[in-house]
Amino acid sequence: MSYIFFARWFGLVSVLLALGVLFNLGDARRMARHLVKDESGYIMAGVLPIIFGSLSFMHNHSFNQGWELAVSLIGLFMVFAGVYRVLFVNHWKKIMSRHVDKIPPLFSLFGLMLGLLLLYIGFFSTIVYYGGAA
Amino acid sequence: MLHRSFKTASKLLLIASFLFLCGCENNFTGVLNPKGVVAFKERQLLFDCIALMLIVVIPVIIMSFAFAFRYRQSHPVKDYKPNWSHSVLLESIWWGVPCVIILILGILTWKMTHKLDPYRPIDGAGKPMKVQVVALPWKWLFIYPEQNIATVNTLVLPVNKQTEFFLTSDNVPMSAFFVPQIGSQIYTMAGMRTRLHLLPTSEGIYEGLNSQYNGDGFSEMHFKVKVVSQDEMKKWFAKAKRSSKSLSQATYRVVRQPTIADPAALYSGVAPGLFKQIIKSYHAPTHP
Numbered sequence: 001m002s003y004i005f006f007a008r009w010f011g012l013v014s015v016l017l018a019l020g021v022l023f024n025l026g027d028a029r030r031m032a033r034h035l036v037k038d039e040s041g042y043i044m045a046g047v048l049p050i051i052f053g054s055l056s057f058m059h060n061h062s063f064n065q066g067w068e069l070a071v072s073l074i075g076l077f078m079v080f081a082g083v084y085r086v087l088f089v090n091h092w093k094k095i096m097s098r099h100v101d102k103i104p105p106l107f108s109l110f111g112l113m114l115g116l117l118l119l120y121i122g123f124f125s126t127i128v129y130y131g132g133a134a
Numbered sequence: 135m136l137h138r139s140f141k142t143a144s145k146l147l148l149i150a151s152f153l154f155l156c157g158c159e160n161n162f163t164g165v166l167n168p169k170g171v172v173a174f175k176e177r178q179l180l181f182d183c184i185a186l187m188l189i190v191v192i193p194v195i196i197m198s199f200a201f202a203f204r205y206r207q208s209h210p211v212k213d214y215k216p217n218w219s220h221s222v223l224l225e226s227i228w229w230g231v232p233c234v235i236i237l238i239l240g241i242l243t244w245k246m247t248h249k250l251d252p253y254r255p256i257d258g259a260g261k262p263m264k265v266q267v268v269a270l271p272w273k274w275l276f277i278y279p280e281q282n283i284a285t286v287n288t289l290v291l292p293v294n295k296q297t298e299f300f301l302t303s304d305n306v307p308m309s310a311f312f313v314p315q316i317g318s319q320i321y322t323m324a325g326m327r328t329r330l331h332l333l334p335t336s337e338g339i340y341e342g343l344n345s346q347y348n349g350d351g352f353s354e355m356h357f358k359v360k361v362v363s364q365d366e367m368k369k370w371f372a373k374a375k376r377s378s379k380s381l382s383q384a385t386y387r388v389v390r391q392p393t394i395a396d397p398a399a400l401y402s403g404v405a406p407g408l409f410k411q412i413i414k415s416y417h418a419p420t421h422p
Contacts, residue, residue: 022200026211065245101213102223112193113231120185125178 003060003071004122010052010074011118018111021104028104036097039089046085046092053078067121074114164314169340169361171259171333172250172317179246186235186242252318252330255296259333262298265289266409269301269309269322269344271392272351277381277404283374284381286389286399287357289313292367293337299330304412305390310346313359319345325416334361351394358398377402 021028035041056075062068085092096103168174205214248254255262266277277284291297303309303322312319317332334340344355362370379385380403405411 019196022197023203025204025213029213099223102221106227109193109197109227112196113189116192117185117189120188124181124185 003062003068004126006056006060006075006122007067007071007118008122010056011115011120011122014111014115014118016115018108018115021111022108025104025108028107029101032096032100032103036093036100042085042089042093042096046082046089048082049078050082050086053080053082067125070117070121074118168315169334169336169338170313170316171256171335172331173315174335175246175250176318179243179250182242183239186239190232190235250318252320252328254331255298256331256333259296262296262331263292265291265297265299267299267301267311267322268409268412269303269306269311269348269355270390271306271349272344272355272394273389273396274311274342274344274355274357275389277409278371278374279404279409281371281374282402282404283371283377284401284404285374286401287396288398288400289342289357289359290367290370291316291332291334291359291361292364293334293361295364296331296333299332300409301328301330302326302409302413304415305392306348308346309344309348309355311342312345313340313342315340316359316361321346325413327413334359337361337363349392351392354395374400375402381405381408383408 035045053075057072057079060068060071060075062072099106165173165177165180168177203209204211264279266279268275268277273287274289275284275286276289299311299320301311301320301322303324305324307324309322310319311322311330313332316334318330320328320330322328338361340359340361342357342359344352348355377400379399379401381389381401382403383405385401386405386408
């Protein structure tokens with residue numbers, strides 16, 4: 001799985017999920033409130049980022065300057081976020097409960113930003129990139 | 135009925151408008167269609183910066199429509215708070231994200247600007263070929279000092295080989311040398327010498343121009359840049375050396391006179407030290 005593949009796939013997933021939440025904010029808020037009361041929801045919110053983040057980071061861990069670095073950092077961040085959610089469930093739960101109404105629009109905003117960045121990396125940055133001297 | 139037809143026609147027109155984009159692929163010109171290392175890097179920086187800025191712009195545009203749709207009059211929702219005004223969390227997000235993006239843009243632009251400094255030789259591109267450029271009213275004189283030949287309004291460069299330009303202007307205050315498909319623009323000033331490094335990567339004929347207004351003939355101050363293979367370059371040098379005209383001091387005095395839309399010319403032999411002499415002619419003589 002190259003960083004291009006990850007960027008295309010995860011970019012598309014992020015944008016679709018973000019748009020889905022954005023145009024169904026009422027349902028997303030109900031789901032978030034339900035998630036706050038459910039222990040397994042917290043675990044899932046930690047397990048999924050660990051799986052996808054570690055897969056991404058195992059395949060792309062370049063720290064050279066460029067878009068590869070961005071993809072490496074996204075993978076690493078997902079792993080750390082997942083580990084935090086799994087290890088510190090109560091702390092995570094407290095934060096979620098405090099901001100439960102703000103989470104869907106914020107999820108949508110960051111999902112859109114992340115998705116658009118990844119789509120650019122996956123589909124456009126390779127076209128404009130020149131790998132020669134200089 | 136009429137309203138429905140109008141709506142259908144509008145949708146079809148909107149979809150059809152995307153067909154206009156089909157022609158764009160092969161029609162990129164100038165800096166958007168790079169044929170040199172520097173131009174490639176410049177386009178990459180341009181697109182990366184636009185993408186980083188669009189990370190904020192596109193979600194804001196999408197959310198403007200989404201919120202207008204959600205809080206429309208015919209769709210009452212419980213979370214409609216017309217008097218809501220402040221949230222520390224949200225304020226820190228919508229100020230914090232653009233700040234981070236500006237920081238990244240700054241680092242990216244700073245590093246790339248220094249990397250693409252026109253005075254800096256292109257990394258790993260070998261020893262450069264030297265060309266002296268004189269902006270005249272309203273034509274370009276190119277001197278190849280290593281080959282002792284000169285041209286007017288035609289620049290011939292080898293593909294995949296770095297060229298180092300030394301630039302000045304004479305009889306015209308200031309001009310700007312620019313070959314958009316190959317790389318950076320650089321100014322030429324009377325009495326001063328500027329430098330530029332370029333490395334073309336594709337053979338072809340490209341447009342060179344003056345991008346600084348400098349008088350009557352400015353709009354005609356264009357030149358052709360021919361990028362050829364190393365073998366063709368050698369043949370061209372041999373052909374240039376067979377030219378019957380030479381760029382003596384007397385010929386140069388004629389060439390520097392203002393003319394518009396001069397045809398290309400080729401000179402074998404250049405008056406020794408002509409380029410330095412042009413620059414020095416603008417310096418006040420030093421007195422002991």
